[in-house]
Amino acid sequence: MKYIYYSGCFGGRAVCLGLRHPETAVRFGGFLDTGPLTEGPAGAVCVPEEAFREWERDTGLPGGASAEFNLAVYSTSDALLRQGACIIHAAALYYRGRAWLFAAESGTGKSTQLGNWMRLYPDDASRIMNGDKPVLRVTEKGTVEVCPSPWRGKEGWGDDGLTAPLGGVILLRQGREDRLAKADRFRSAARLLSCFFSRYETEDSIRGICGIEEKILRTVPVWELVNTGGSASTGLIRGAIEKETESDFPQG
């Protein structure tokens, strides 16, 4: 298979991507340097042939540029894991100087919550950082920062110029009522882990993910929001965030 190689930068970490389809590079926008490299360096990240076959089998769609862009998130995250960063399946909201992650499986209400927030609170200086798959990186101080990525989700929501310290994580679960509580540590450790992207082919990748998750669990609150998707559930999150940050914003 012939690949075209590009230098990329995700969360301040350099990653060299090898792409089969030239059109795929366009989807990365400013995250890749404009011109392809003349040679593929050692350690370049490529979507493996097996992943394309799985995609075609599972979706019935051809493994073209769209597939390559979507599949590249796994290999890119594995490359970032070797540099203390990774990609997580979550929507990221900037509010009160911090990033708040809404983490959940597809179709569980991440976009609904972001949409509610922007509709209900249009004037409070909150911004959508990334609608689907932001980059997380561990700082030298052992804290976690949320960074933009080209994978913005179906709505294309994202602000590629915005990086912020992680403030907290909200694990979303659909339900018939709206209820927010600090997440049970025993269960949320496994649930949050399933939100990290990796091909999960090596023990090192699992250790890398567990290391980043540990930093999250030790430094920020994790809530579980059972929700109907309505405005009231978004209000619960906002209330919890404001309480969490009230020492920084004593006048509300």
Added chain:
Amino acid sequence: MISLRDDVVLEKVDGIWLLVALRPAWGACPFAMPVIPVYADIWQAVKDGRDEEEVTGMLAERNGFTAEKAEHVLSSFITSARKNHYLVEEGGRDGEAGPGTEA
């Protein structure tokens, strides 16, 4: 002799022990499952090559269990491991496929 899958990794995250499945184990085992510390000890001891008698001895020594209690805990672990398809059964069978977890 208990035999555990090689494609499941035991890791500790913020004090919680997790069994995490590598890609080849998906579809057979849970993607990630929290386990109590005594099960984590058993998992590690088995991975280190200890047999059942050595594991029950370790449980008794570390936890102050009676021999009967240690055997009961080990038996419960084996039942749970079998249910979640973590055991490699005799003849190489590793249990019937169970539900996987999206990663």
